[in-house]
Amino acid sequence: MEVFHEDILETFLFCFLASLGIVQIMAARRGWHGLCVYGRRLNRGVNNALGAALLIFSYAWYFSDPLHRNVRNIEALMSLVCLLLGVAAALLATAAAASLSESLWRLFRPPAGESARTAREEAGKxxxxxxxxxxxxxxxxxxxxxxxxxxxxxxxxxxxxxxxxxxxxxxxxxxxxxxxxxxxxxxxxxxxxxxxxxxxxxxxxxxxxxxxxxxxxxxxxxxxxxxxxxxxxxxxxxxxxxxxxxxxxxxxxxxGHALLGDAFLSNTPWDILCRILAGKPWREGAFRSTLRIWIPFSLACMAAGAVLTSFFDIRWQVFSGLAGGLIVSLWLAYFPAARKGLAGRGKNREERTVPGLFWEHLHPGxxxxxxxxxxxxxxxxxxxxxxxxxxxxxxxxxxxxxxxxxxxxxxxxxxxxxxx
Amino acid sequence: MLDWLINLDYTLFTWINGLAGRNMLADSAMKAFCNDHLIPFTLGFLALVMMLKGRDRLDDRRNFAAVVRIFLTIALSMALMQLVITLVHRPRPFVDYPVNLLFYKPVDWSFPSNPATATFSFFFSALLSDRRFGWWFLPPALLMSFARIWCGVHYPGDVLAGILLAFAAACLVHRLDFLSRPFVSIVRNLESRLRSALSLRE
CATH class of the missing domain: 3.40.50.1820 (Alpha/Beta hydrolase fold, catalytic domain)
Incomplete structure (x- = not known):
């Protein structure tokens, strides 16, 4: 079988750039200041221009190559993998750029009202x-x-x-x-x-x-x-x-909807990650129980996947077997986890948090x-x-x-x- | 009956493929739509737009579930297609007949049409989840399927079989909730974790 390594890389880059453009446009549309790649407040015009430019460039660049027009190259499955990886990479790149740019703003830009600083600092730290x-x-x-x-x-x-x-x-x-x-x-x-x-x-x-x-x-x-x-x-x-x-x-x-809010509106992905890690989710009983159910399934499914793809000589033998096994194991492990109330029908962390928060405590004191x-x-x-x-x-x-x-x-x- | 259907299929094919080579502009457009990458990737990007287009988090949850179902539909329709391919071996039109070929010569079997199955899987699954936005997936799917006949690489019957397979897969995925429930649940919990992680910053 022919493997078009260069085409795979170019196709991935095409998917990455186009997805990046779409994410920029959609972030502007949704007002997700937390995902603003240049930090601080989103500017709709800038984001839309950036997104459109990325989209146009990615299409023009990719399809200007005669190899990507009516010539046999990478097959459908690899195209799908390139698309999924490109979208994932675009989301990660947006998250990284938004977090980094905001950190730089926080480091180098004084907050509004700096000129109104009082003499308080002289009074001592x-x-x-x-x-x-x-x-x-x-x-x-x-x-x-x-x-x-x-x-x-x-x-x-x-x-x-x-x-x-x-x-x-x-x-x-x-x-x-x-x-x-x-x-x-x-x-x-x-x-x-x-x-x-x-x-x-x-x-x-x-x-x-x-x-x-x-x-x-x-x-x-x-x-x-x-x-x-x-x-x-x-x-x-x-x-x-x-x-x-x-x-x-x-x-x-x-x-009414059991929602706490939307962190994407203004929290950067780094802030979100820090917030989640501060809660030490790996210490939660539900997380550990889910992991105990999923690990045997994942090992068995990945091994079976790797054996099958090697036996039938499927493209990217071991890798595709492991990846396929991993996906199937998530599907299989869900059902025993749901029976134990760990997934699916039970309320998630957010839904458990909402009752008793804020509104119930607003009575006059x-x-x-x-x-x-x-x-x-x-x-x-x-x-x-x-x-x-x-x-x-x-x-x-x-x-x-x-x-x-x-x-x-x-x-x-x-x-x-x-x-x- | 089968012969009659095959003859009808061939007649339709000759009508459509006969249009090729008469107008350069139309040929160029059809070559572009026939491309292995242009429309499938465009549909993939439309799915990304669908995922992010909601007005609030409730909309987002519905849209994330819709996108999960789209990819499950594609996986299922591809599996069904492989099953049909192992049973039916129909050569490409350019193998048996003189055709106006505007595309490279694919080496796999003609029935059912792989691109029609994939693109209509996007369409049917998106439509079953979102009756308004789903229609955006139809024009690219139709164009690509039609272009494959115009360019001489598929019979209309191949495309029709692909469309039926895609429809069956979409109906199965949307009717049999247990197929998508685990993935929808994982995506929903992840979304909930990420977006409820609020913190106060300067």
Whole structure:
């Protein structure tokens, strides 16, 4: 059998470039800022032009070669493999470019409002303390300050970076302490109850370290920790008696459809990956049980596939046998896994997380509660009747959770809220 | 009966193939549509557009499932086609008759048409999943199948058999849910994991 190695490579490149173009156009159409290959906000015109140029170039380049016009070259199966690999490579390349460009923007571009930096930095950097439950950042002026702010941040370095960007802009007379929970499990998810107790532990550690209670302080929860703050509100009202609760950019689920949101709107693929890995999915019982079912199937199917393709002398003998066996093993292993409730009919992690998140905790309490919603969740707030009394909502229009949260007057409006 | 059908098939073939060689523009267009890569890859890219075109995540889930079913339909129709090829050995038209050949000489059997099976698998499966967007797959599939007859490499009967095979495979994949359920479930869980991994960033 003839093998057209060069054609395979060119066909793969053609599929890759054309798919890249399509992904750019569709990302612009969907408003997926998280997949913007040049970082920051998507520009529809730029993306559409880039996508169209890639599509036109790929077709013109590939079909300008006489070898790709009515000449026998690679067969149908290899064309299909080239198409699938090309699409996968285009998605991966988009993810890598979007993550890298955004990281570079974060490194080299100051956030909006940099010129309005206060003299806070001269007052000294925050003291860093490591506790079993969290990392603490405490302002030097904490004890003397008239107003105190306790920030409950999300897990991860990205969240810490966000808080560190925010701190220099806080009012001069405000003492602050920020808690950064350790990266174990995902806050707000089913394991959120554990996370909540971990946050309570971190608050207790803060109280021990600073040697004073948190009475009268403003409690600010950011992102997923905002959801945890809502969950702990009644308990904290009894134990800490804060001045008010501020929940900023919580995860606002859509309970009707059991959806938490869309990370592609503003989170880069790298942020998404970090978030998933922080939850340590390989430690989940369901994951391990599924793996225990699938591994024997995959070994048997791949071995059988390799033997069959070698015996019948099918193109790319071992490789095609292994790949085919792998696909068949996924199909076969699904049914015993589904019988054990590990796949299919059972609720997935997201569907288990949505009930009891956010909406159920919005009832009026003893302390005032203010909730700041990101622009990407505003439609959910409009769709549901807001609870009456005791809870104030603010919408940061134009800001998105995973990117430019501090851009477009987001920082200014947040500071105005904190200064009240 | 079979002879009558074969004669009808040949008559139709001579009508369509007889049009070749009269107009250079039409011949060039048909050669392009007949190409092994142009329309199959274009249909593949249309499937990618279908996957990403939704308005929200619920739409996306439906579209991802539709694309999984398209590829399963292709796999099943190809398997059915191989089965038919082992039973029916029909030579290409240019082997038995003088034809206007505008294409290279394929070495495999003529019945059923491989490109018609593949392209109509895209069409039928997409149509059964999405009654509006699915129609976008029809013109390329029709053009390629017609071009194969024009260029002298398939009889109309080969194309018709390919279309029927594709239809049968699409119906099977969409009717027998257990065929696609495992893959749809895997894709759905992956989508859910990725897109619910929200985090707050500067």
């Amino acid at each position: 925050p003291e860093e303390l490591a506790t079993p439950n969290a990392k603490l950042l405490i302002s030097p002026a904490w004890e003397k300050a008239d107003r105190k702010l306790v920030i409950l941040a999300e897990t991860g370095r990205g969240s810490e970076r966000l808080v560190r960007r925010l701190l220099p802009y806080l009012p001069h007379d405000m003492g602050y302490a920020s808690l950064h929970p350790r990266e174990e499990g995902g806050g707000g998810e089913p394991e959120g109850r554990e996370r909540a107790s971990s946050l309570l532990g971190a608050l207790r550690e803060l109280e021990e370290r600073v040697g004073a209670g948190l009475q009268g302080a403003d409690l600010l929860g950011l992102g997923w920790s905002g959801n945890e703050l809502l969950r702990l509100r009644e308990h904290l009202e009894r134990t800490c008696r804060p001045r008010r609760f501020l929940v900023v950019a919580p995860v606002v689920p859509d309970p 003893e302390c005032p509660l203010e909730v700041v919603i990101c622009g990407d969740d505003a439609h959910l707030l409009r769709a549901r009747a807001a609870p009456q009394g005791g809870v104030r909502f603010h919408v940061l229009a134009g800001s998105l959770r995973g990117k430019f949260f501090l851009d477009r007057r987001g920082l200014q409006r947040l500071l105005e809220l904190l200064a009240r």
